[in-house]
Amino acid sequence: MSRRLEAGPPDERRRVYDSGVTDANAARRPTPPPVRGGADESSRRTRRFLWIFGIWIASLVVTFGYVVFVQGSWWDPFGPASRSRLACMSNLSQLAHAYSDAIARNPAWRPRSGQAMLLAWRKDGTIRARQESVLLCPGDNGVTVPDSPQARARYDTVDLGAPPDDLCSYAVRDFARFPIDPANAADEPVVACVGRGSGAAWCACHKDTFLIGFADGDVRTFTRTDLGIAPGAPPVLGPTSPSPLLRVLCFTPADAATK
Numbered sequence: 001m002s003r004r005l006e007a008g009p010p011d012e013r014r015r016v017y018d019s020g021v022t023d024a025n026a027a028r029r030p031t032p033p034p035v036r037g038g039a040d041e042s043s044r045r046t047r048r049f050l051w052i053f054g055i056w057i058a059s060l061v062v063t064f065g066y067v068v069f070v071q072g073s074w075w076d077p078f079g080p081a082s083r084s085r086l087a088c089m090s091n092l093s094q095l096a097h098a099y100s101d102a103i104a105r106n107p108a109w110r111p112r113s114g115q116a117m118l119l120a121w122r123k124d125g126t127i128r129a130r131q132e133s134v135l136l137c138p139g140d141n142g143v144t145v146p147d148s149p150q151a152r153a154r155y156d157t158v159d160l161g162a163p164p165d166d167l168c169s170y171a172v173r174d175f176a177r178f179p180i181d182p183a184n185a186a187d188e189p190v191v192a193c194v195g196r197g198s199g200a201a202w203c204a205c206h207k208d209t210f211l212i213g214f215a216d217g218d219v220r221t222f223t224r225t226d227l228g229i230a231p232g233a234p235p236v237l238g239p240t241s242p243s244p245l246l247r248v249l250c251f252t253p254a255d256a257a258t259k
């Protein structure tokens with residue numbers, strides 16, 4: 001009203017004032033919509049939006065975490081091959097430490113050669129039932145973790161003189177032929193993952209990586225080049241092996257006698 005009154009000449013201001021009309025264009029302007037609640041309504045809408053947005057983000061985070069860290073199937077930062085190798089290294093570390101602990105308790109102990117050493121531990125309870133997975137490399141397709149009393153009974157009744165080849169993945173030292181020098185424990189192989197079987201039937205557990213556990217409990221990884229194994233060729237275990245580290249290993253006492 002004041003802007004209109006000031007804008008016009010004095011007589012015009014008087015006429016508008018007297019007629020009671022404060023704005024000549026007021027009738028032509030659209031009527032503004034009614035304001036419901038004003039600032040309070042706007043604040044409620046903002047809070048509601050933030051709640052919904054926050055719940056949406058939280059559900060995304062939970063779903064992403066479940067898929068990645070629980071299922072591990074959609075995006076795996078390590079990859080199944082790496083996880084298999086890490087699990088195998090853990091097995092070998094436990095077995096190598098079990099050897100070093102046993103020899104520390106009884107320096108006169110003379111273990112069985114080959115897988116018989118490990119299977120004897122399972123048979124006498126050093127490795128308890130349902131803990132057989134410590135003997136099995138996750139990358140070994142020729143073995144299965146026993147999941148029934150019948151499957152576990154094969155470990156209870158195993159013939160340590162001629163064990164079957166599907167109860168254990170690992171090559172073990174031929175202690176009879178290659179006794180360990182305690183002064184050189186850090187470089188004396190005890191147990192190793194070098195793939196399944198030997199000769200033409202051999203298949204890799206970790207592609208071109210070989211894992212060896214030593215008498216001091218340490219586990220190290222080796223390439224084909226490290227061990228002098230030609231590309232694609234199976235590693236040769238036993239006395240005829242060109243590798244000093246593989247020369248002392250075997251799968252079974254029979255291997256130890258024939259190689």
Ligand SMILES: [Zn+2]
Pocket residue numbers: 085088089137138139140193205206211
């Ligand atoms: Zn392995």
